[in-house]
Amino acid sequence: xxxxxxxxxxxxxxxxxxxxxxxxxxxxxxxxxxxxxxxxxxxxxxxxxxxxxxxxxxxxxxxxxxxxxxxxxxxxxxxxxxxx
Numbered sequence: 001x002x003x004x005x006x007x008x009x010x011x012x013x014x015x016x017x018x019x020x021x022x023x024x025x026x027x028x029x030x031x032x033x034x035x036x037x038x039x040x041x042x043x044x045x046x047x048x049x050x051x052x053x054x055x056x057x058x059x060x061x062x063x064x065x066x067x068x069x070x071x072x073x074x075x076x077x078x079x080x081x082x083x084x
Contacts, residue, residue: 009040015064016040018079025081034076038063041076049078 009024021040025033030042032049037060043049055075062070071077 009042014038016070017062017064018068018070018077020064022079022081026083031081032078033081034078035062035070036076037070037073049076 009021016035016038018035021033021035024040025031025042028042031044032042032046034041034043034049055072057072057075058069058077060070060072062068069077
């Protein structure tokens with residue numbers, strides 16, 4: 001089952017990284033973000049973002065930095081936005 005969060009930001013240039021998704025979430029005022037291969041999702045609802053629990057399929061590299069993990073097919077890597 002795929003869990004859709006409030007807003008999906010598509011990365012047409014294949015440059016998505018954890019930092020670029022975090023920056024998009026931060027500038028738009030969201031508290032959480034999730035990466036799913038080449039998609040950046042944002043939400044303020046932690047319960048919804050983690051409703052499907054943990055997954056073993058969360059290991060696809062980010063298009064913009066192959067050393068980072070960007071979830072997987074139908075699997076999100078969920079992060080909290082940290083404001084400094």
